[in-house]
Amino acid sequence: MTPETPVMELQGLTKAFGKLEVLHDINLSVQPGEVLGIIGPSGSGKSTLIRCMNMLEMPTGGTIVFRNRLVGHRFAGRGEQIGAGELRRNVGMVFQHFNLFPHLSVLDNVTRGPIVVNKEDRATAEAYALDLLEQVGLADKRDAYPSHLSGGQKQRVAIARALAMRPAMLLLDEVTSALDPELVGEVLLVIRGLAEKGMTMVLVTHEMGFAADIASRVLFMESGSIIEQGAPEDILRNPRSDRLRAFLSRFHG
Amino acid sequence: MYNWDFYTVLMSFDLFLMGVWKTFLYTVGSILIGIVVGLMACFARLSRFAILRLAARSYQELFRCTPLLVQILWAYYALPMLLGFTISNTTAGLMVLSLYVGSFYAEIFRGGILAIDKGQTEAAQAVGMSQVQTMVNIIVPQAIKKMLPAFINQSVIQVKNTSLLYAISVAELTYMTAMVNSATYRPLEAYTLTALLYFALLFPLTQIADHFERRMRRSD
Numbered sequence: 069m070t071p072e073t074p075v076m077e078l079q080g081l082t083k084a085f086g087k088l089e090v091l092h093d094i095n096l097s098v099q100p101g102e103v104l105g106i107i108g109p110s111g112s113g114k115s116t117l118i119r120c121m122n123m124l125e126m127p128t129g130g131t132i133v134f135r136n137r138l139v140g141h142r143f144a145g146r147g148e149q150i151g152a153g154e155l156r157r158n159v160g161m162v163f164q165h166f167n168l169f170p171h172l173s174v175l176d177n178v179t180r181g182p183i184v185v186n187k188e189d190r191a192t193a194e195a196y197a198l199d200l201l202e203q204v205g206l207a208d209k210r211d212a213y214p215s216h217l218s219g220g221q222k223q224r225v226a227i228a229r230a231l232a233m234r235p236a237m238l239l240l241d242e243v244t245s246a247l248d249p250e251l252v253g254e255v256l257l258v259i260r261g262l263a264e265k266g267m268t269m270v271l272v273t274h275e276m277g278f279a280a281d282i283a284s285r286v287l288f289m290e291s292g293s294i295i296e297q298g299a300p301e302d303i304l305r306n307p308r309s310d311r312l313r314a315f316l317s318r319f320h321g
Numbered sequence: 322m323y324n325w326d327f328y329t330v331l332m333s334f335d336l337f338l339m340g341v342w343k344t345f346l347y348t349v350g351s352i353l354i355g356i357v358v359g360l361m362a363c364f365a366r367l368s369r370f371a372i373l374r375l376a377a378r379s380y381q382e383l384f385r386c387t388p389l390l391v392q393i394l395w396a397y398y399a400l401p402m403l404l405g406f407t408i409s410n411t412t413a414g415l416m417v418l419s420l421y422v423g424s425f426y427a428e429i430f431r432g433g434i435l436a437i438d439k440g441q442t443e444a445a446q447a448v449g450m451s452q453v454q455t456m457v458n459i460i461v462p463q464a465i466k467k468m469l470p471a472f473i474n475q476s477v478i479q480v481k482n483t484s485l486l487y488a489i490s491v492a493e494l495t496y497m498t499a500m501v502n503s504a505t506y507r508p509l510e511a512y513t514l515t516a517l518l519y520f521a522l523l524f525p526l527t528q529i530a531d532h533f534e535r536r537m538r539r540s541d
Binding site: 074122153154155180181184226229 | 335436438440443444445446447448449451452454458459462463489
């Protein structure tokens with residue numbers, strides 16, 4: 069482990085919907101620059117876990133520590149604690165179904181967060197947004213509306229929108245699952261570029277090959293618990309648990 | 322064969338115009354107040370506090386499930402007996418019309434907001450927006466587009482509903498027509514002219530509503 073401050077630490081995190089506990093005692097630490105891939109069968113709690121990391125789902129128990137600051141459950145911070153609002157400003161998220169704002173142009177989709185939340189002036193926000201759109205290869209679409217974009221383009225705008233907040237960490241929740249197969253590549257390419265620049269990322273994915281390729285650590289979840297974790301080559305090639313072996317065999321056919 | 326005589330009635334055209342003006346004022350006034358009341362009731366219904374939800378719900382059902390005419394008569398003749406002081410017909414009329422249309426607007430607003438995908442709220446929250454920022458920047462602009470046809474439709478009905486103020490002698494168009502009628506004994510001409518005036522007020526509005534509805538369907 070590096071001596072650096074972890075970007076995020078989860079300690080004894082649990083999440084229940086009513087009486088149904090979907091996450092049990094999750095302990096996890098995300099180091100700066102780390103790319104953490106989370107794999108597991110559907111219903112294993114991967115998405116709930118990643119959604120707890122920016123408190124779109126409020127954890128039922130345990131603690132989240134973001135850059136050495138405890139995160140409280142309210143939107144605003146209190147004393148030493150930071151609130152969910154500050155956590156979300158610093159942790160970007162990209163969704164499976166893009167969730168672009170359909171009433172705003174591509175450029176406005178990217179700048180609205182920085183302008184409204186960080187009180188950036190429009191010119192600064194737009195200059196940076198254009199940089200980011202350039203990076204994801206969509207600078208020429210700045211004035212287009214989301215309904216005129218392909219799925220892959222939408223997801224690249226969504227990535228730019230998350231990056232516009234200059235996040236310390238990016239959460240990617242099955243970001244290629246809703247895409248036509250031929251559009252997956254362009255999105256993965258952008259994510260790979262971010263990984264190479266040292267962006268800290270947590271990604272829930274069904275793309276095993278991509279996880280193996282890009283992740284510095286892979287985490288296998290089932291039934292709301294982390295069953296196994298380690299370097300991708302160990303986890304994916306030499307699974308220790310029967311459950312992971314069974315899960316992987318379904319992918320290899 | 323009936324001998325039409327619009328001339329007699331048109332001699333009093335200034336009275337019709339005064340009526341039209343009053344009808345316009347009551348419509349605009351009650352719509353503006355109704356929007357404020359409707360927004361309050363809408364957000365109360367969407368609130369996490371059960372007491373607010375219940376209060377807004379009770380208000381809505383009370384005004385939606387009783388006839389407007391009964392509400393108008395009750396506010397003007399019955400309510401003062403409870404309060405111990407009289408209410409002018411203009412105050413009672415404006416108040417009831419506003420509360421009545423507000424109860425329908427609340428439902429239209431609520432429907433518009435609930436029709437917005439939950440992913441929109443999540444995406445706004447994910448960049449750190451507060452609840453209010455999310456509403457103002459993301460949800461409301463989309464909801465307005467969705468609710469516009471229903472809103473215009475309800476407002477068209479509201480123009481016509483002002484005619485019920487006739488019952489408490491508010492000098493709007495229908496009441497003025499009755500005045501002209503009793504002076505001229507020309508009901509056919511008087512009420513025909515009034516119907517035409519209402520039509521002239523409303524027809525452009527319904528055309529706008531249709532236009533928006535067509536445009537909405539195109540973008541779907």
